[in-house]
Amino acid sequence: MHDRPVPDQELVRRIAQTTGLSPAEAARVIDDVLAWHDETVEDFVRRRHRHHQTYGRRNDEIFELIGDELRHARFAAPELTVRQLRRIVYG
Template identity: 50%
Template sequence: MTEPPADLVRYVTGTTGLPPGIAARVVADVMAYFGEPVEQYVRRRHTELRRARLRNAEIWARVAGELAARPVAAPALSERQLRRIIYG
């Protein structure tokens, strides 16, 4: 994992009162979360939502909405494209 940007760590330290080391770890965790590749995100969320007993039709709509709402939105994926990520 790459070092989080120093200016962002300073900002988080200043706005939250967290010590710099913890702020750096928080920033790194958030960057890793949002840096997850689209395919990996879709697979992970599909597994999580299936465990919650949602049906695929609900899952595809929810995942597509989540992808669109991310700070750096993924390209719009159709239900067919989402299914292909999961089932090949």
């Protein structure tokens, strides 16, 4: 699990009961969901950059794609320029 407190046991029981998962599996799913929503804008940009590089895209295309992805992301991300995106990835 990640470095966060153990999920609320009532929530674990509820997820286990409604899904048929064991309590340990339910706790792991809850932890995974919380980790997904804890991702920062910077972590998202770096993760998506690596993903797009894996599929052979060039940086000019990658940074445009990431900029578009941020507009539809699950968190409120500020509008970032290509230069700001490059700084996140390369420092």
